[in-house]
Amino acid sequence: MTEITAAVLEGPRDLSIESIELAEPKADEVRVDLKATGVCHTDHHRYVGTSDAPYPIVLGHEGAGVVDAVGENVTSVKPGDHVVLWVLPFCRECAFCERGNPHLCSRRSAVKGGTLLDGTRRLSRSEEKVNHFYGQSSFASHCVVAEQTAVKIPESLPFPEASLLGCGAITGLGAVVNTADVSTGEPAAVFGCGGVGSSAILGASLAGANPIIAVDIEDETLATVADLGATHTINSSETDPVREISRLTDGGVKYAFECTSIPGVIEQAVEAVQPGGTVVATTTSSADPLQIAPGELTYGKRIVGNVGGSAQPSIDIPRFATLAQSGRLPLEKLVSQTYSLDQLDEAFEAIENGNGIRGVVTYE
Numbered sequence: 001m002t003e004i005t006a007a008v009l010e011g012p013r014d015l016s017i018e019s020i021e022l023a024e025p026k027a028d029e030v031r032v033d034l035k036a037t038g039v040c041h042t043d044h045h046r047y048v049g050t051s052d053a054p055y056p057i058v059l060g061h062e063g064a065g066v067v068d069a070v071g072e073n074v075t076s077v078k079p080g081d082h083v084v085l086w087v088l089p090f091c092r093e094c095a096f097c098e099r100g101n102p103h104l105c106s107r108r109s110a111v112k113g114g115t116l117l118d119g120t121r122r123l124s125r126s127e128e129k130v131n132h133f134y135g136q137s138s139f140a141s142h143c144v145v146a147e148q149t150a151v152k153i154p155e156s157l158p159f160p161e162a163s164l165l166g167c168g169a170i171t172g173l174g175a176v177v178n179t180a181d182v183s184t185g186e187p188a189a190v191f192g193c194g195g196v197g198s199s200a201i202l203g204a205s206l207a208g209a210n211p212i213i214a215v216d217i218e219d220e221t222l223a224t225v226a227d228l229g230a231t232h233t234i235n236s237s238e239t240d241p242v243r244e245i246s247r248l249t250d251g252g253v254k255y256a257f258e259c260t261s262i263p264g265v266i267e268q269a270v271e272a273v274q275p276g277g278t279v280v281a282t283t284t285s286s287a288d289p290l291q292i293a294p295g296e297l298t299y300g301k302r303i304v305g306n307v308g309g310s311a312q313p314s315i316d317i318p319r320f321a322t323l324a325q326s327g328r329l330p331l332e333k334l335v336s337q338t339y340s341l342d343q344l345d346e347a348f349e350a351i352e353n354g355n356g357i358r359g360v361v362t363y364e
Helices: 041-048 106-115 159-166 168-180 195-207 220-227 243-250 263-272 313-327 339-354
Strands: 004-010 014-022 029-039 064-069 082-085 123-127 128-130 141-146 148-152 188-191 212-216 232-235 253-258 271-283 302-305 335-339 358-363
Touching: 014 141, 029 082, 029 159, 029 339, 041 339, 064 159, 082 159, 082 335, 106 220, 123 243, 148 313, 159 168, 159 302, 159 335, 159 358, 168 195, 168 253, 168 271, 168 313, 168 339, 188 195, 188 243, 188 339, 195 212, 195 220, 195 253, 212 220, 212 243, 232 243, 243 263, 253 263, 263 271, 339 358
Parallel strands: 188 212, 188 253, 212 232, 253 271, 271 302, 335 358
Antiparallel strands: 004 014, 014 123, 029 064, 029 141, 029 358, 064 082, 082 148, 123 128
């Protein structure tokens, strides 16, 4: 057992920083000395209680750090390696994993009960088990994860930016370059410009999409994404985005990336794409039904789901990390503010107030 410092959530908004115990990694696992963890809306849903969580739990699923111990079967990383922790543990054995779709792993729900992929826990305090989150729990000084979710990155990439490649950034980037496979010159729109949406704009810029239309309700956010590659911005609280997109593109975009999970916004995205166009739904936390007229789909419009950027983490995380390292992918522009672990409540408050694109907890 190793004593670690962790943010333990006992119930909605009941968070404490305390010392707990972390068991040693098993044969196919890696222990990571964490250096940074992004603060995501997915964590916030559990923090406020709008999504179920098994308490007590240590949240955090966008971690980056340094490997400090490995199990006897681990071959892909070694102590001292810098790694990003991917959000979606996967088994490497099911049909989806074998054909290169680990984001669709048939065991993907195994970690939702608060365990690691093998169904057990490594966290405890005074013999009480503490639950994991997405097989990671990176709001802590250290964590244990499955080998395949710890992906080596260049040592020169700063940890705050690197951490975003674990979930938010790769979800948005991958929505564009993997799920949609956008080509140069194709028109695209992004609805909702938080962490995932801003990353989708970066991805659209990388892919050479034109125009790139950003839609949000906050002028400050729109000003920020204009610096990320958006060629046009629309404040949808003031302007009908469907009508304006049609005007700007002479009939609609080929791709719309919906990053709010609000059914009404998804419906707007469907209206905003041209015949044969595709709507990529990048976040799906809402349980409310969609109301889409069948006629909207008659002429080849499609709605496609996107989880984890449809990524192969061992390929895509190093690819995006290298682009960031070279300056072609300015992930640092997504980091709005850094926090210490004992400021995690403040980071969640910033999400509630719509402040910034992404807060990141850093560990010294």
